[in-house]
Every structure is written in structure tokens, then in C-alpha cells.
Amino acid sequence: MxxxxxxxxxxxxxxxxxxxxxxxxxxxxxxxxxxxxxxxxxxxxxxxxxxxxxxxxxxxxxxxxxxxxxxxxxxxxxxxxxxxxxxxxxxxxxxxxxxxxxxxxxxxxxxxxxxxxxxxxxxxxxxxxxxxxxxxxxxxxxxxxxxxxxxxxxxxxxxxxxxxxxxxxxxxxxxxxxxxxxxxxxPATVLVADFGGGTTDFSIVRVAEPGAARRCVPLASSGIGIAGDRFDRHILDRLVLPLLGKGGRYRSMGKTLDIPGGWFTDFADWSRLALMRNRRTLEELGRLQRTALDPVPVGRMIALIEHEQGFPLYDAVGRVKRALSVDTAAQFRFEGGGVTIEAEVSRADFEAWIAPDLQRIEGAMDAALNRAGIVPAAVDRVFLTGGTSLIPAIRALFDRRFGAERIATxxxxxxxxxxxxxxxxxxxxxxxxx
Incomplete structure (x- = not known):
């Protein structure tokens, strides 16, 4: 060819x-x-x-x-x-x-x-x-x-x-x-930050003047497996999972034990949730419900899985996250599979939940700058892309490091x-x- x-x-x-x-x-x-x-x-x-x-x-x-x-x-x-x-x-x-x-x-x-x-x-x-x-x-x-x-x-x-x-x-x-x-x-040195659903990635490129034989030259890249889905899990973890048995206890062989966290890890992962609807998983959850000190929350989890409520739950989480990008507070509401969940969420709470993740994301950005051998002051333009880039706390991070005048979306x-x-x-x- x-x-x-x-x-x-x-x-x-x-x-x-x-x-x-x-x-x-x-x-x-x-x-x-x-x-x-x-x-x-x-x-x-x-x-x-x-x-x-x-x-x-x-x-x-x-x-x-x-x-x-x-x-x-x-x-x-x-x-x-x-x-x-x-x-x-x-x-x-x-x-x-x-x-x-x-x-x-x-x-x-x-x-x-x-x-x-x-x-x-x-x-x-x-x-x-x-x-x-x-x-x-x-x-x-x-x-x-x-x-x-x-x-x-x-x-x-x-x-x-x-x-x-x-x-x-x-x-x-x-x-x-x-x-x-x-x-x-x-000409400009550009830092691109791509905030997706699964990962956050950074690249630094040197852009030549229009008409140059080679317009863009890549300098360095870095990334981290933290992005929009991870932020969604924080909302789920705080508002939904406690109502499904997280933090609860059950009896086994004369002992009272914490309900294993693996159930909630799987439930909070959108790539795994749909796959929980199988006979073996539902039978195991049924046994857990029978031995739980409070069986009602585990029953809610079973109902959500049996009625294939992963997508509407995902949609409800996404809606409240997007609403918090516009307003300082939002109402989380989910109804499906016989389960209703309502809660008021503030942007301040959400930003506190994701603060450790933002620190790690900033560390990945610093890694790209270090690999390129430049300091933030040497970056002429910052381009933010990906749906998760619309979260105000993310924009604030870049405003603080580079100044709002250098940022494009x-x-x-x-x-x-x-x-x-x-x-x-x-x-x-x-x-x-x-």
C-alpha cells in the first residue's frame, strides 16, 4: 500500500x-x-x-x-x-x-x-x-x-x-x-488533559507555526486509571451502597462478621454489575440475606440485580454528577426494581469525596511535565477535553496551576x-x- x-x-x-x-x-x-x-x-x-x-x-x-x-x-x-x-x-x-x-x-x-x-x-x-x-x-x-x-x-x-x-x-x-x-x-507548547470515563491522560506537544512541514511534535505523555467512572463510584458508595448492605453484618458458624466488601466492589463497577445476574451470584446473595442481621438492604441489592437496574442507576448517578457541575447542590433520585433512593447532594461534599483522586490526577500531570523537561510556566496553552473535564473542581485545579487565561475547552x-x-x-x- x-x-x-x-x-x-x-x-x-x-x-x-x-x-x-x-x-x-x-x-x-x-x-x-x-x-x-x-x-x-x-x-x-x-x-x-x-x-x-x-x-x-x-x-x-x-x-x-x-x-x-x-x-x-x-x-x-x-x-x-x-x-x-x-x-x-x-x-x-x-x-x-x-x-x-x-x-x-x-x-x-x-x-x-x-x-x-x-x-x-x-x-x-x-x-x-x-x-x-x-x-x-x-x-x-x-x-x-x-x-x-x-x-x-x-x-x-x-x-x-x-x-x-x-x-x-x-x-x-x-x-x-x-x-x-x-x-x-x-507556535505554542500545549498541555492536553483528556478526562474520560476510565482514565485521565496527559500529553505535551510543541506546535509549530501554520504551514510548517511538521506542525506538531509530541514531547511527553502520562496517565492514570482514575476518571469519570471513579467519581461515579464515590456517589454510589455514599448514597446507594449503605442502603444495599454495605457496613452491615451477618452470622456465620456462631460468629457475627462484616458483610464482605467484594459484593459492593462488583456492584459499583459498571462493567461487572450486569454480569452479577446469574444463578450462582443470586443464590449466594440469597444465603447472605438469610443470615444478615438486617436482611432488608441485601434484599434491595438482589432486587436491583434481578430487575436489571444497572443502566437506570448509572443514569441517575450521571445526572446528579452533571447537575453538580452547574449548581452547588442537586437532588439524587433513583426508582426501579421496587427500590427508591432520594438524597440531597452538595457540590462541596462531592468535591471532598473526589479530593484524593484529584491529587493523584495532578501527580500524573506533573509526571508529564517532568518527562517533557518543562515547568508549568513554559506551557503556553492548556486544552481540556473529555466529558469529565466539565467538573468545576477539575477546572479549578488547572486555573490554579496555569491561570484561566491559558485554558481552552x-x-x-x-x-x-x-x-x-x-x-x-x-x-x-x-x-x-x-
């Missing part, structure tokens, strides 16, 4: 924990987002979710949808479906081998291939031709306790093997940096895909390879 052919077919894929976006490289250094077609479509943003249900005519007896269509299928019949979201967070986890859905095993790469197949099907024909060159965004650091980047890359390769002819990986914040550079009219959900497509139009990708 020659460079001209590769450049003509360049596609940028931002496969995100919460949302995914696709962009196609066009003429004269431009890229265009792929808009999805149909009544359930949400523009260029495709939710990173899958819904499974049993259907005789489907392959292996299980049918599948993705994106907003997965949400639509789930809402039509939540009890008879399995809704899977945030599955990107297990990409680098050696402890995740496969999930059983309606008795059928699915590996991460199986989820990924099904997701991409449905994404292509809803693209209105724009992705029917196999792209010649695909630039895939990947985090600088993967989510998880002990992430294995080599395993994640192997799984990504399997997931993408039918999607494009030539696959290249680029750090996600570098995609955003390339997109932001198109706005600049003079915009395209929170689409800038990475735009930049990845533009990078794909470069004849030499060596400097951008992750």
Missing part, C-alpha cells in the same frame, strides 16, 4: 469507556465526524454499550445491539436482556477472561467486535468500505488495579482485525492535541476522533505511535 492510498482512507476511532466517536480524514487537513442514522441516533456520539437478549433466529440464539440502540432495546425489556457498559475498563485486566451471558461465553474482544459491527451497521453506509488506515486512540495508562498493556493491545488487535486493513495506535490526548493545534495561529466528546483522523492523514506515523 502506498502513502497516497493509506492517507485517502484514514479513519480515526475514539473507542471510549462511555462513548465512542469516528471521524474520517478529508482534504486540506480537515476531518469529518461520522453521524449515525436512525430514530435512536444521538448524532456522532455512539454510546459504548451492548445489550443482549435471547432470540431463536439470532446466531447462537443470542441477539445483540450497541450504542443508543442498545439502550433502546434494554428499556423495552430490561428483565429479559443483559446490558453491558464500560467494558473497555477490563481490556487490560488479566483477571477478566470471559463473561457468561445467557450461558454463552464472551471475551473482551468478542464484545469489541460485536460493538464495532453494530457501529458500522448504524453509520448509514459511510463505514461499509473497510478503511485502509485506522488510527485507534488508546489510553496512556489503562484502567484497573494491575493493568497489563500488552494484554490490552493483544485484545484490541483481535477486536479490530476485521475493522481496518492497517491499524495504528496513538495516545488519546495526542489526538486531542492535533485537533486543538488546528485552532492555533502561532471545546469538543469534549469529539476532539480526539477528529485529531486521530488528521494524524492518519500524515504520511509517517512513527512519531505518533503509542
Amino acid at each position: 502506498n502513502d497516497r492510498a493509506a492517507v485517502a482512507g484514514a479513519l480515526g476511532l475514539d473507542f471510549g469507556t462511555t462513548n465512542s466517536v469516528v471521524a474520517l480524514a478529508g482534504a486540506r487537513g480537515r476531518s469529518e465526524l461520522v453521524e449515525f442514522a436512525g430514530a435512536a441516533a444521538t448524532g456522532a456520539v455512539f454510546r459504548s454499550a451492548l445489550c443482549f437478549w435471547e432470540e431463536e433466529r439470532a446466531w447462537n440464539g443470542v441477539a445483540c445491539e450497541a450504542g443508543p440502540w442498545a439502550i433502546e432495546e434494554y428499556l423495552q425489556s430490561p428483565v429479559d436482556s443483559r446490558f453491558v457498559q464500560s467494558f473497555k475498563t477490563v481490556a487490560a485486566s488479566a483477571s477478566f477472561e470471559r463473561a457468561l451471558i445467557f450461558g454463552k461465553p464472551y471475551r473482551f474482544e468478542d464484545f469489541g467486535r460485536l460493538f464495532l459491527q453494530r457501529l458500522v451497521a448504524h453509520a448509514g453506509g459511510r463505514l461499509d468500505a473497510r478503511p485502509a488506515r485506522v488510527i485507534v486512540g488508546c489510553p496512556v495508562e489503562y484502567a484497573g488495579a494491575r493493568p497489563d498493556p500488552a494484554l490490552a493491545r493483544q485484545r484490541y488487535d483481535q477486536m479490530l482485525r476485521e475493522f481496518g486493513t492497517e491499524i495504528h495506535y496513538v495516545y488519546e490526548p495526542l489526538g486531542a492535541a492535533y485537533s486543538y493545534a488546528a485552532r492555533l495561529t502561532e 471545546g469538543g469534549e466528546l469529539t476532539s480526539i476522533a477528529h485529531g486521530l483522523a488528521l494524524i492518519g492523514a500524515e504520511p509517517d506515523l512513527a512519531a505518533w505511535a503509542a
Whole structure:
């Protein structure tokens, strides 16, 4: 394949924990987002979710949808479906081998291939031709306790093997940096901070003047597996889990013990919650309920799992988090599966819950600055992207370190895909390879 052919077919894929976006490289250094077609479509943003249900005519007896269509299928019949979201967070986890859905095993790469197949099907024909060159965004650091980047890359390769002819990986914040550079009219050193659902990543690039032979030069990157989903878990931990038995006790062999925290760890992880609806887990929870000193909270957890309430619970948490980005207080309300939860939440409380995480995120940013060999004063522009960047406490962190006048935002959900497509139009990708 020659460079001209590769450049003509360049596609940028931002496969995100919460949302995914696709962009196609066009003429004269431009890229265009792929808009999805149909009544359930949400523009260029495709939710990173899958819904499974049993259907005789489907392959292996299980049918599948993705994106907003997965949400639509789930809402039509939540009890008879399995809704899977945030599955990107297990990409680098050696402890995740496969999930059983309606008795059928699915590996991460199986989820990924099904997701991409449905994404292509809803693209209105724009992705029917196999792209010649695909630039895939990947985090600088993967989510998880002990992430294995080599395993994640192997799984990504399997997931993408039918999607494009030539696959290249680029750090996600570098995609955003390339997109932001198109706005600049003079040379600058730019720090990009990408706040996603599973990870927060930083890249520092040097941007040359418009028309330069090489417009962007990457200097350093860093990342940490803390982002929007982690913040969601703090809300869940404070407002929901105590009502489901966290902190409770049960009797076993004549002793009174604390209810094991593993139940709540799994329940608070959106990538695992849907998978808890299996006979073995529900039987174990039933035994726990019978021996609990207060069986009512454990009964609530069982009801939420049995009635497949993961998505509406996730949605309620996301709504209150977004509301706290606008107002100083918000009402958390969830109702489903026979369970009702209401609570007033202040922005001050939420910021106190996430304060230790923000310190670690700031440490990851300092690591990028140190690797680039520069101090904050040498950064001319800071570009914040990703939906989680809208949280006021995050913006305040950057205002304090760099000054509000140096900070830019915009395209929170689409800038990475735009930049990845533009990078794909470069004849030499060596400097951008992750």
C-alpha cells in the first residue's frame, strides 16, 4: 500500500469507556465526524454499550445491539436482556477472561467486535468500505488495579482485525492535541488533559507555526486509571451502597462478621454489575440475606440485580454528577426494581469525596511535565477535553496551576476522533505511535 492510498482512507476511532466517536480524514487537513442514522441516533456520539437478549433466529440464539440502540432495546425489556457498559475498563485486566451471558461465553474482544459491527451497521453506509488506515486512540495508562498493556493491545488487535486493513495506535490526548493545534495561529507548547470515563491522560506537544512541514511534535505523555467512572463510584458508595448492605453484618458458624466488601466492589463497577445476574451470584446473595442481621438492604441489592437496574442507576448517578457541575447542590433520585433512593447532594461534599483522586490526577500531570523537561510556566496553552473535564473542581485545579487565561475547552466528546483522523492523514506515523 502506498502513502497516497493509506492517507485517502484514514479513519480515526475514539473507542471510549462511555462513548465512542469516528471521524474520517478529508482534504486540506480537515476531518469529518461520522453521524449515525436512525430514530435512536444521538448524532456522532455512539454510546459504548451492548445489550443482549435471547432470540431463536439470532446466531447462537443470542441477539445483540450497541450504542443508543442498545439502550433502546434494554428499556423495552430490561428483565429479559443483559446490558453491558464500560467494558473497555477490563481490556487490560488479566483477571477478566470471559463473561457468561445467557450461558454463552464472551471475551473482551468478542464484545469489541460485536460493538464495532453494530457501529458500522448504524453509520448509514459511510463505514461499509473497510478503511485502509485506522488510527485507534488508546489510553496512556489503562484502567484497573494491575493493568497489563500488552494484554490490552493483544485484545484490541483481535477486536479490530476485521475493522481496518492497517491499524495504528496513538495516545488519546495526542489526538486531542492535533485537533486543538488546528485552532492555533502561532507556535505554542500545549498541555492536553483528556478526562474520560476510565482514565485521565496527559500529553505535551510543541506546535509549530501554520504551514510548517511538521506542525506538531509530541514531547511527553502520562496517565492514570482514575476518571469519570471513579467519581461515579464515590456517589454510589455514599448514597446507594449503605442502603444495599454495605457496613452491615451477618452470622456465620456462631460468629457475627462484616458483610464482605467484594459484593459492593462488583456492584459499583459498571462493567461487572450486569454480569452479577446469574444463578450462582443470586443464590449466594440469597444465603447472605438469610443470615444478615438486617436482611432488608441485601434484599434491595438482589432486587436491583434481578430487575436489571444497572443502566437506570448509572443514569441517575450521571445526572446528579452533571447537575453538580452547574449548581452547588442537586437532588439524587433513583426508582426501579421496587427500590427508591432520594438524597440531597452538595457540590462541596462531592468535591471532598473526589479530593484524593484529584491529587493523584495532578501527580500524573506533573509526571508529564517532568518527562517533557518543562515547568508549568513554559506551557503556553492548556486544552481540556473529555466529558469529565466539565467538573468545576477539575477546572479549578488547572486555573490554579496555569491561570484561566491559558485554558481552552471545546469538543469534549469529539476532539480526539477528529485529531486521530488528521494524524492518519500524515504520511509517517512513527512519531505518533503509542
